[in-house]
Amino acid sequence: GQNIDQPTEMTATEGAIVQINCTYQTSGFNGLFWYQQHAGEAPTFLSYNVLDGLEEKGRFSSFLSRSKGYSYLLLKELQMKDSASYLCAVRDPHGRDSNYQLIWGAGTKLIIKP
Amino acid sequence: EAQVTQNPRYLITVTGKKLTVTCSQNMNHEYMSWYRQDPGLGLRQIYYSMNVEVTDKGDVPEGYKVSRKEKRNFPLILESPSPNQTSLYFCASSTSNQPQHFGDGTRLSIL
Numbered sequence: 128g129q130n131i132d133q134p135t136e137m138t139a140t141e142g143a144i145v146q147i148n149c150t151y152q153t154s155g156f157n158g159l160f161w162y163q164q165h166a167g168e169a170p171t172f173l174s175y176n177v178l179d180g181l182e183e184k185g186r187f188s189s190f191l192s193r194s195k196g197y198s199y200l201l202l203k204e205l206q207m208k209d210s211a212s213y214l215c216a217v218r219d220p221h222g223r224d225s226n227y228q229l230i231w232g233a234g235t236k237l238i239i240k241p
Numbered sequence: 242e243a244q245v246t247q248n249p250r251y252l253i254t255v256t257g258k259k260l261t262v263t264c265s266q267n268m269n270h271e272y273m274s275w276y277r278q279d280p281g282l283g284l285r286q287i288y289y290s291m292n293v294e295v296t297d298k299g300d301v302p303e304g305y306k307v308s309r310k311e312k313r314n315f316p317l318i319l320e321s322p323s324p325n326q327t328s329l330y331f332c333a334s335s336t337s338n339q340p341q342h343f344g345d346g347t348r349l350s351i352l
Contacts, residue, residue, distance in 0.1 A: 135281075160340060169331060169343035170284075214283070218338075224291055226337040227272040233283035 129153050131232035133215050138238045139205055147200045147235045149215035157220035160229065161189050161200045164212045173200070173213075202237075210239045243268045247332050247344035254322060255352050262317045262347050264332030270342075272335045273315040274299070275307065277328040284331070290315055322351045 130152045139145040151159070158177040162170040176182055176191035176198060188201040200213055216229040245266045254260055266273065274289040276299075286299030290309040304326055306318040315334075319326060327350050333341040 158338075167329070167346070167348070169345050171343070172340040175340065224272075224289070224297070227291070227335055228286075228289070229341065231284045233281065 129219065129230050131215055131217060131230055133213075133232040133235045135233070136236045136238065138240060139202075141205055141207060141239055141241050143205050144201065144203050145205060145237065147202070147213050147237065149198045149200070149232055151196050151198075151215075151217045151230075151232075153196075153217055153219045153230060155219045155221040155225075156193055156196075156217065157225065158218040159189075159191055159198050160216045160218075161198075162214040162216065164214060164234065166211070170214055205239050207239050207241070210237060212236045243342065245332055245334055245342050245344035247330075247347050249347060250345060251348045253350045253352065256323055257321050260319050260322060260349075262319075262330060262332075262349070264315045264317065264344060265313050266315075266332075266334040266342070267313065268334060268336070268342065269312065270334035270336050271312070272337075272341075273309070274333045274341070275305070275315070275317045276331045276333065277301065277326075278331060279328050287317065287330075322349075324351050327351050 132150045161173040164170040174189040181190045186203045191198045212234040214234045215232040248263045275287040276284040285301045288307040290296045330347045332344040335341040
């Protein structure tokens, strides 16, 4: 079956670095998305990985290993506003309407403490 | 400004009273989707649409209807709402191989 696993909750300290992991088991793979969602708000797009390696965007980086079915989101110099849920989603090329449909993880709630 | 607009943002209603949540996008996206989000369960897809007059069931379609008569609009209809449909609802849109854009959400409470 299709499955995406993320830790339910993580806690980190302001100014520190945190890594949020995502593992997936899908029938195929055609890209992985990370979204940020503040409580009660809409998810907003953070990053997209389709090839192995690290994509850096300011304080946020995302890594992908297709052979391991694994990705992580790295957040540096944590700020209080980074307290949010982080959603991992995978595009499966074998799925129906595969250029559009995503398989979603349940999200990781990140709590930042002063 | 590119956006997905949902209305209403909040609604409290009673069991059995038909309601419609509207969704409109201004990006000419062919794909639109409705999700519900409940604590601990993440985003679950209700229905999606690949283009005008083309709709398909997601993972949790029971109790919902949708229509796509125009490319920009994708309303979600609850013909006879029940308390288990109390949830946070999101509409999203995208074009091929691009990230999905989400509306601000509709918090629905059914008593």
